[in-house]
Amino acid sequence: MSEITIIQGDITTLKVDAIVNAANSSLLGGGGVDGAIHRAAGAGLLKECRALHGCNTGDAKITGGYNLPARFVIHTVGPVWQGGKDKEAILLANCYHNSLQLAVDHHLQTIAFPAISTGIYGYPFDQASGIAIQTVTDFLKKPGTIREVIFVLFGKQDYETFKVIFTTFEK
Ligand code: AR6
Numbered sequence: 001m002s003e004i005t006i007i008q009g010d011i012t013t014l015k016v017d018a019i020v021n022a023a024n025s026s027l028l029g030g031g032g033v034d035g036a037i038h039r040a041a042g043a044g045l046l047k048e049c050r051a052l053h054g055c056n057t058g059d060a061k062i063t064g065g066y067n068l069p070a071r072f073v074i075h076t077v078g079p080v081w082q083g084g085k086d087k088e089a090i091l092l093a094n095c096y097h098n099s100l101q102l103a104v105d106h107h108l109q110t111i112a113f114p115a116i117s118t119g120i121y122g123y124p125f126d127q128a129s130g131i132a133i134q135t136v137t138d139f140l141k142k143p144g145t146i147r148e149v150i151f152v153l154f155g156k157q158d159y160e161t162f163k164v165i166f167t168t169f170e171k
Pocket residue numbers: 009010011012022023024029030031032033034035036078114115116117118119120121122123152153154155158
């Protein structure tokens with residue numbers, strides 16, 4: 001049985017098998033959680049990312065965690081919100097699904113996600129949360145190596161809102 005945990009905090013502090021980075025398609029760093037992960041991981045991460053030659057929206061690529069407590073970083077590229085008519089929902093679901101699949105492929109057991117696309121990329125938080133919860137829940141129904149998925153919400157309001165949305169899924 002896999003467990004889903006919801007916490008408020010900074011994803012860069014977590015000692016898990018993998019943290020997921022809400023990156024951009026260059027994989028060369030940026031602001032938000034991406035900037036925080038690169039700062040905490042150190043220059044080795046950027047060097048490894050350079051060799052990956054980018055990532056398409058909805059896809060995921062894995063690197064080491066370098067100076068992070070996490071062993072690996074799974075970089076995924078969320079969609080930029082365009083009003084909802086540009087396959088954003090499918091692309092966002094792909095981010096969660098492909099990150100989890102990559103974790104299973106590497107026999108990882110614990111993985112932490114930020115709220116992909118809900119910052120600089122402007123995805124409405126409630127809708128993005130629903131997609132995140134649905135995709136992770138569906139994925140965990142299949143046999144795999146994942147023991148725990150942690151949703152990490154940075155702000156208190158996001159944390160409270162996410163918990164309410166999660167509760168509606170449990171019914
Ligand atoms: N720990 C956990 N969550 C965080 C942290 C942190 N340390 N810092 C921010 N968040 P964003 P996006 C939350 O903007 O919308 C970058 O420049 C934040 O509150 O980081 O997918 C990339 O390079 C929000 O809820 O990612 C891309 O260009 C969530 O993480 C672009 O931003 C995602 O916000 C990606 O935009």
